[in-house]
Amino acid sequence: xxxxxxxxxxxxxxxxxxxxxxxxxxxxxxxxxxxxxxxxxxxxxxxxxxxxxxxxxxxxxxxxxxxxxxxxxxxxxxxxxxxxxxxxxxxxxxxxxxxxxxxxxxxxxxxxxxxxxxxxxxxxxxxxxxxxxxxxxxxxxxxxxxxxxxxxxxxxxxxxxxxxxxxxxxxxxxxxxxxxxxxxxxxxxxxxxxxxxxxxxxxxxxxxxxxxxxxxxxxxxxxxxxxxxxxxxxxxxxxxxxxxxxxxxxxxxxxxxxxxxxxxxxxxxxxxxxxxxxxxxxxxxxxxxxxxxxxxxxxxxxxxxxxxxxxxxxxxxxxxxxxxxxxxxxxxxxxxxxxxxxxxxxxxxx
Amino acid sequence: xxxxxxxxxxxxxxxxxxxxxxxxxxxxxxxxxxxxxxxxxxxxxxxxxxxxxxxxxxxxxxxxxxxxxxxxxxxxxxxxxxxxxxxxxxxxxxxxxxxxxxxxxxxxxxxxxxxxxxxxxxxxxxxxxxxxxxxxxxxxxxxxxxxxxxxxxxxxxxxxxxxxxxxxxxxxxxxxxxxxxxxxxxxxxxxxxxxxxxxxxxxxxxxxxxxxxxxxxxxxxxxxxxxxxxxxxxxxxxxxxxxxxxxxxxxxxxxxxxxxxxxxxxxxxxxxxxxxxxxxxxxxxxxxxxxxxxxxxxxxxxxxxxxxxxxxxxxxxxxxxxxxxxxxxxxxxxxxxxxx
Numbered sequence: 001x002x003x004x005x006x007x008x009x010x011x012x013x014x015x016x017x018x019x020x021x022x023x024x025x026x027x028x029x030x031x032x033x034x035x036x037x038x039x040x041x042x043x044x045x046x047x048x049x050x051x052x053x054x055x056x057x058x059x060x061x062x063x064x065x066x067x068x069x070x071x072x073x074x075x076x077x078x079x080x081x082x083x084x085x086x087x088x089x090x091x092x093x094x095x096x097x098x099x100x101x102x103x104x105x106x107x108x109x110x111x112x113x114x115x116x117x118x119x120x121x122x123x124x125x126x127x128x129x130x131x132x133x134x135x136x137x138x139x140x141x142x143x144x145x146x147x148x149x150x151x152x153x154x155x156x157x158x159x160x161x162x163x164x165x166x167x168x169x170x171x172x173x174x175x176x177x178x179x180x181x182x183x184x185x186x187x188x189x190x191x192x193x194x195x196x197x198x199x200x201x202x203x204x205x206x207x208x209x210x211x212x213x214x215x216x217x218x219x220x221x222x223x224x225x226x227x228x229x230x231x232x233x234x235x236x237x238x239x240x241x242x243x244x245x246x247x248x249x250x251x252x253x254x255x256x257x258x259x260x261x262x263x264x265x266x267x268x269x270x271x272x273x274x275x276x277x278x279x280x281x282x283x284x285x286x287x288x289x290x291x292x293x294x295x296x297x298x299x300x301x302x303x304x305x306x307x308x309x310x311x312x313x314x315x316x317x318x319x320x321x322x323x324x325x326x327x328x329x330x331x332x333x334x335x336x337x338x339x340x341x342x343x344x345x346x347x348x349x350x
Numbered sequence: 351x352x353x354x355x356x357x358x359x360x361x362x363x364x365x366x367x368x369x370x371x372x373x374x375x376x377x378x379x380x381x382x383x384x385x386x387x388x389x390x391x392x393x394x395x396x397x398x399x400x401x402x403x404x405x406x407x408x409x410x411x412x413x414x415x416x417x418x419x420x421x422x423x424x425x426x427x428x429x430x431x432x433x434x435x436x437x438x439x440x441x442x443x444x445x446x447x448x449x450x451x452x453x454x455x456x457x458x459x460x461x462x463x464x465x466x467x468x469x470x471x472x473x474x475x476x477x478x479x480x481x482x483x484x485x486x487x488x489x490x491x492x493x494x495x496x497x498x499x500x501x502x503x504x505x506x507x508x509x510x511x512x513x514x515x516x517x518x519x520x521x522x523x524x525x526x527x528x529x530x531x532x533x534x535x536x537x538x539x540x541x542x543x544x545x546x547x548x549x550x551x552x553x554x555x556x557x558x559x560x561x562x563x564x565x566x567x568x569x570x571x572x573x574x575x576x577x578x579x580x581x582x583x584x585x586x587x588x589x590x591x592x593x594x595x596x597x598x599x600x601x602x603x604x605x606x607x608x609x610x611x612x613x614x615x616x617x618x619x620x621x622x623x624x625x626x627x628x629x630x631x632x633x634x635x636x637x638x639x640x641x642x643x644x645x646x647x648x649x650x651x652x653x654x655x656x657x658x659x660x661x662x663x664x665x666x667x668x669x670x671x672x673x674x675x676x677x678x679x680x681x682x683x684x685x686x687x688x689x690x
């Protein structure tokens with residue numbers, strides 16, 4: 001987390017004395033004012049998100065008093081479970097310098113379709129879960145082969161594989177894929193515990209696990225190094241190809257899990273459904289401070305950005321805006337988030 | 351005075367020199383990426399003739415292709431300058447859709463159709479300007495920012511269109527104008543081909559085109575040469591915003607209204623076709639409107655063949671995806687961005 005934002009850390013001691021590991025440099029001449037913009041990026045992002053979120057929740061519950069209850073929260077919880085999974089995959093892509101994975105819609109449906117087909121063949125649920133993850137990983141492996149061996153940019157490759165993937169799935173599925181209603185997976189997937197859908201908790205566990213593992217595993221460190229500066233990483237002996245394959249396979253497995261959750265939580269789906277989650281997922285990843293230039297980002301902040309993004313539609317409906325407005329915020333938030341990221345990365349260059 | 355005048359070339363020399371330079375410029379248009387897309391285009395035509403037979407080049411089929419490519423061709427031509435200058439405007443799809451929706455809604459409420467069209471064009475320009483501010487002034491990633499704009503405008507279209515999912519209102523003058531036949535194509539299609547020719551001239555011969563190419567090819571070098579990178583890119587965003595709005599008006603004329611998802615997939619189709627035609631969404635400075643147009647015709651030809659042979663229409667997307675990957679590989683072999 002620290003290595004890539006070292007330019008900001010020299011200021012950190014002045015601004016944030018509570019952090020003992022980063023002390024005031026003795027030669028500091030200019031004492032900058034403590035402003036939000038002079039703090040390290042992850043703190044900024046986390047604080048701003050927390051503040052905005054708190055204001056949103058506060059305003060809504062002052063107005064209505066029963067904010068975190070009811071069917072709306074559960075409905076949003078289902079959507080956000082998938083958005084969160086997509087956000088983790090997009091964050092991995094972004095941090096590794098691969099920018100964006102535009103093929104996630106096709107990937108989600110692919111793994112969800114595998115789940116429905118295998119359940120229809122009465123496979124054991126445990127094997128179905130494994131198969132969904134393997135399906136996602138295989139997709140990631142194929143994407144990785146095209147990108148690494150062809151040395152072509154992921155955005156264009158994933159644009160093409162999404163186009164092809166959705167089309168092939170349309171041909172294969174014909175109309176819509178349905179979940180066997182009586183399967184244990186469907187009953188679990190539509191179930192609720194602790195006021196939120198079961199699938200939401202899986203997403204939360206995924207964010208926590210990946211947030212914990214990223215800075216602590218060799219692959220995670222290589223991802224950050226390669227994303228931040230591929231040339232330097234190569235000179236330090238990091239294999240670019242191996243790291244790329246690692247990222248594509250791991251994020252494929254993550255999306256495979258997303259497909260499993262999608263299949264488990266709906267009665268039926270069509271290939272076009274996958275695209276619902278792409279943009280909010282990208283928005284969640286960028287709002288959480290993952291730079292598209294690679295090398296920066298903290299997966300834990302995804303909790304805040306996902307929470308914030310899930311609250312917006314809930315409070316909108318509480319404030320009486322009709323449902324047709326609910327798709328407006330993600331786009332606007334994404335624009336603001338990338339604008340902020342742009343300003344920041346320009347500041348970092350100067 | 352007389353000595354100086356002997357060095358001035360005669361009128362015929364000037365003309366012949368000018369003719370030669372135009373000929374060189376025209377032939378250079380067909381080199382490189384345009385050359386390979388031309389081959390692809392010829393292949394599609396030959397395959398069409400062989401597989402489909404006489405129906406492929408029939409007047410009726412040409413008119414279908416002309417109608418279906420009118421809007422993509424217009425949008426592709428307008429937004430190709432953004433690609434040339436090194437930025438991407440993905441919002442063109444929903445921009446066109448929203449323009450069609452707003453125009454239909456306004457005329458439905460008995461607004462003057464010229465006034466409604468003016469408002470729609472201003473909206474398109476405003477969208478282009480916002481894109482420019484966010485991407486050019488604030489330095490946001492162009493793909494992510496305009497993807498956000500695509501969703502935002504798509505969501506607004508959903509609001510404009512309302513719960514029924516579509517608005518319909520036929521503006522008679524526009525309908526007749528857009529569908530006015532000329533031979534086996536339409537007048538509007540010929541006008542768009544004229545715009546394409548103008549775009550080729552601007553991209554290859556004019557100062558603006560050279561500046562776009564310079565800014566897209568090497569931003570730092572262009573800046574050192576005294577070109578305002580921000581101004582050039584702002585202009586290209588404005589152009590693609592207004593172009594999308596005009597495309598929306600065309601949609602409204604062709605279809606007599608708008609649906610809630612109108613244009614959502616258009617940018618991916620248009621940019622896939624432009625990339626097949628030699629543009630790149632990740633590096634500027636390359637591509638030519640002729641290649642872009644051929645790319646759009648190749649995709650339209652493939653779509654048409656698959657429709658005429660009654661294959662599953664989704665095979666089009668599979669082929670377009672494959673063509674896209676091949677095009678990127680060819681571009682990389684020509685010195686495009688190497689991703690490691």
